[in-house]
Amino acid sequence: MDTSQPRAAWLNKYRFVGYFALTQIILVFGFFAFVTIFEKQLPAPRLSSSESFNEKARWLRELGNKKCDVLVIGSSMAINNVDWAFIRPALNNMTVVNTASWDMSIAASATMLKYIAPVCNPRFIVLVAFFGDFNSKGHQPIDWEFFQDYFNGQPSQLAYLKSADLTYYLSTFLNLKNLSNKGNTVYESLNFDETGSVMLNCNNFVRKKSRWDGYNSYLSHFSPGKVQVELDGLAEIEHIARTNHIHLVVVSTPLRKVAEDKIAATWVATLLEKVKQSVQGRGGVFIQAGALANFTDSDFADFAHLNECGARKMATLIAPLILKLSAVPAPMGQGATDRLY
Structure with a gap:
């Protein structure tokens, strides 16, 4: 056979x-x-649908020293609207870590805080926001477990393997390369400075009319349900700060005067009063920046985002307050057993 x-x-x-x-x-x-x-x-591993969040996660992961004095949270308002690098000398060179990314909702910032604060161990938490952040859809989904592993040092090769998507990486690579060539003259710049912030150019910035007058769109899309979700997120941030004996500063950023005038008699004024009462009622500090300094159109990149000139004005408003707070103990929670870390 x-x-x-x-x-x-x-x-x-x-x-x-x-x-x-x-x-x-x-x-x-x-x-x-x-x-x-x-x-x-390469673009950062795809931890979320936001390339800004992904790139910020990589920036955070690569920090040589993750301990910080000031931990900044929030959306693009927090990325662009305060020049932390400019005022660090006035803050006795306190270490500032800015975790913010585009469209980051208040609720998502609260979640981010749970992962970052135990590592950073800050003395101050600074939430920088405008009224639109309390009516935000946020960028979803974020794979928080993936973020935690990556932030804590998971080999980057495994992170890329887990998020393998050649189409995404190619398109994002080309987009980021284009943005890098434009520098800080466009809204989408992700050229983080030493603090994780991005300062938009004062003079040769490319403004878009749709964004310059964009307050009308925000005012017409008010959703009580979304607002409550973000107020709940704020309460969580307040709880984390208080139970861990951290000073909380919430900054409501200024708007172009035409926008400030228009929102004065709308639901926005009521919302900001709620935010103020919530923050102050739990031992935090609330700053409504537009009422404390004169911001002109030359300070803005659009109706709400400040350029570097405006961001330096904001920084000079905030620095004295942080120095003053640094001399007194942070409000205490119900006891050491309530600490989250």
């Missing part, structure tokens, strides 16, 4: 399996080598 043909078929089958396995091993090792060599040029 001729057994050569079955044996040949058997050998061919296992040879194919061997080649296939070898190919997979080569691809995996090639992938790991590629990421190791070109990681700095």
